[in-house]
Amino acid sequence: MKPEDVAQYLQDHPQFFNEYADLLADIHIPGLHDDKVISINERQVASLRERNRVLQDKLLELISFGEENDAIGEKIHRLTIALLSVSSMSEFFNALYFSLREDFAVPLVAMRLWNIACSDREHVEFTPASQDVHIIAESLSQPYCGNHVADEIQCWFGEGAEHLNSFSMISLNTTRTIGLLVLGSPDAERFYPEMGTLYLKRLGELVCTTIARYDLAETASSEAQDHVTNDQ
Structure with a gap:
């Protein structure tokens, strides 16, 4: 018989050791972590302890994940509050970058924006991006995480680019693709x-x-101005 056959037989006949109870006292098997021979009862206790240790480790891991998620959720909440209070694009960029740097410990952040109606366009974030970058942003259904980005995107980080070894690209979408945020x-x-x-x-x-x-505000302002001009 193969070992699998023996194991299956014992599973199918749980009354076996009731009928041959003396075997429980006579059978001795190797321990879990050494060559010491122990009884089957001792082996069962050792197995239960090992299983309990594994479950305890898994529980501690789940608790650690929960605490980490709570901490991230708190940081997202603080960022949300900060962005709700901004009243200009300059304040928006400052609040976002401060949070990512200080709260999330992301040393460098770059962003390019397009397809939005904003008159406050002196910021570097409105520097035109190539069609290739637009295609990359439009192709991202989920944030990208990895060790490589296009050369053009890496150049957005300036002198700090040479020290970067991992990146996350997040496509920015409303009713259309409006930009790319890169960490x-x-x-x-x-x-x-x-x-x-x-x-x-x-x-x-x-x-x-x-x-x-800001996009909606600028669009509404522009439409209102056009309406006034047409009335005149």
Whole structure:
């Protein structure tokens, strides 16, 4: 018989050791972590302790994840409050970059915006981006995390670009694609391909919602001006 057959037989006949109870006292097997021979009862106790240790480790891991998510959620909340209070594009950029740098420990951030009606366009974020960048932004259904970005995007970070080893690209979308937010870190494992992107996606949505306030305001102002001009 194969070992699998023995194991299956014992599972199918749980009364076996009731009928052959003396075997429980006579059978001795190796311990879990050494060559010491122990009884089957001792082996069962050792197995239960090992299983309990694994469950305890898993519980501590889940608690750690929960605490980490709570901390990130608190940071997102603080950023939300900060962005609700801004009244200009300058304040928006300052509040966003301060939060990412100080709260989220992201050393370098770059962003390019397009397709929005904003008269306050002296900021570097409104520097025209190439069609390739537009295509990249439009192709991202989820935030990208990895060790490489296009050369043009890496140049957005200026002199600090040479020290960056991992990136996250977040497409900014309202009713259309309006830009690309890029986070950079010298730590190659900070933004890795398998990491979760839920909070990065929420960050992008928060940024887009704030920008949309100015986009809608400028559009409404422009339409009102056109209406006045036409009436005259």
